Amino acid sequence: MENRRSIIIDTDPGIDDAVAIAMCLFSDKLKIELITTVAGNVDIDKTTDNILKLLKFYKKDIKVAKGSSVPLIRKPIHAKNVHGESGMDGYDFGEVDYSPLLSENAVEAMYKKIMEINNKITILAIGPLTNVALLLKVYPEVKEKIEEIVLMGGSLSRGNMGVLSEFNIHCDPDAAKIVFNSGVNLAIAPLDVGLKALVFPEDSAKIKAMNKSGEMIYSLFKHYRSFGLRNGLKMYDSCAVAYLLKPEMFEIVDTFVDVEICGEYAVGATIIDLKNYLKREANARVCIDINQEMFKDWLLESLNKCNID
Ligand code: RIB
Numbered sequence: 001m002e003n004r005r006s007i008i009i010d011t012d013p014g015i016d017d018a019v020a021i022a023m024c025l026f027s028d029k030l031k032i033e034l035i036t037t038v039a040g041n042v043d044i045d046k047t048t049d050n051i052l053k054l055l056k057f058y059k060k061d062i063k064v065a066k067g068s069s070v071p072l073i074r075k076p077i078h079a080k081n082v083h084g085e086s087g088m089d090g091y092d093f094g095e096v097d098y099s100p101l102l103s104e105n106a107v108e109a110m111y112k113k114i115m116e117i118n119n120k121i122t123i124l125a126i127g128p129l130t131n132v133a134l135l136l137k138v139y140p141e142v143k144e145k146i147e148e149i150v151l152m153g154g155s156l157s158r159g160n161m162g163v164l165s166e167f168n169i170h171c172d173p174d175a176a177k178i179v180f181n182s183g184v185n186l187a188i189a190p191l192d193v194g195l196k197a198l199v200f201p202e203d204s205a206k207i208k209a210m211n212k213s214g215e216m217i218y219s220l221f222k223h224y225r226s227f228g229l230r231n232g233l234k235m236y237d238s239c240a241v242a243y244l245l246k247p248e249m250f251e252i253v254d255t256f257v258d259v260e261i262c263g264e265y266a267v268g269a270t271i272i273d274l275k276n277y278l279k280r281e282a283n284a285r286v287c288i289d290i291n292q293e294m295f296k297d298w299l300l301e302s303l304n305k306c307n308i309d
């Protein structure tokens with residue numbers, strides 16, 4: 001366990017979440033202290049069931065805390081059209097084992113974990129930011145113990161849920177605004193790098209042939225309607241993990257980031273001020289480009305480690 005980076009994963013699994021989480025579970029550089037769930041791709045009961053299914057499948061003993069079922073203010077949305085009705089369609093995980101599920105909600109569990117461990121902790125946020133925003137508002141004292149919030153979200157350009165808004169931020173723009181203005185170190189893997197972090201059919205075939213985990217992931221891929229197997233499946237959330245484990249694959253800039261929360265057409269749009277028009281102090285490290293080959297090699301190498309006997 002020496003020199004492992006302590007992390008909490010906040011997630012809305014989600015097929016691309018599942019791939020990202022699998023690589024975290026088998027990384028010798030990370031110590032997963034807690035996994036918290038949030039509504040996003042599907043509702044909170046399903047995202048919570050899905051993480052429990054993955055932990056049972058991978059035989060990992062990690063505590064889980066259930067988080068917010070709704071955004072801070074706005075009505076819930078979902079992405080069943082991308083991830084299927086269950087959020088992880090395509091593989092029969094059998095009965096859900098609820099024993100890892102804590103009685104506390106995600107915010108309480110995150111607070112307790114962050115305050116109890118001696119070292120600083122990194123929050124890996126790969127879903128809407130509702131839980132993280134609530135944590136920072138209810139318990140601001142955690143800020144000095146958070147090394148960094150590494151999140152998949154936002155867009156340098158166009159959106160995938162709104163004209164200019166990416167799904168995680170679009171789900172809860174108010175939460176994103178709280179997180180972006182929290183003063184905590186931020187690292188962001190926006191849509192633009194996810195759109196280049198693609199798994200093509202030849203890659204899916206390699207993943208399928210790896211091991212039982214690869215077979216499961218391949219089964220999920222066949223139901224992941226994010227561009228489709230032939231055109232390349234977008235590994236959005238794995239980009240946030242890649243920032244943690246192999247940041248050299250990215251071009252990264254320090255810049256000012258905020259989010260629109262009012263207006264007629266652009267609510268949820270992330271303002272990533274690469275040209276410093278706003279003359280605001282940088283508050284985030286933003287991945288603005290990715291070495292696609294380096295990503296692919298890293299993804300396949302990392303998934304190959306996700307072996308269960
Ligand atoms: O826009 C992509 C993000 O939305 C990913 O985190 C995906 O899992 C969905 O939550």
Ligand code: CA
Pocket residue numbers: 011012013014016017040041126127237
């Ligand atoms: Ca996600």
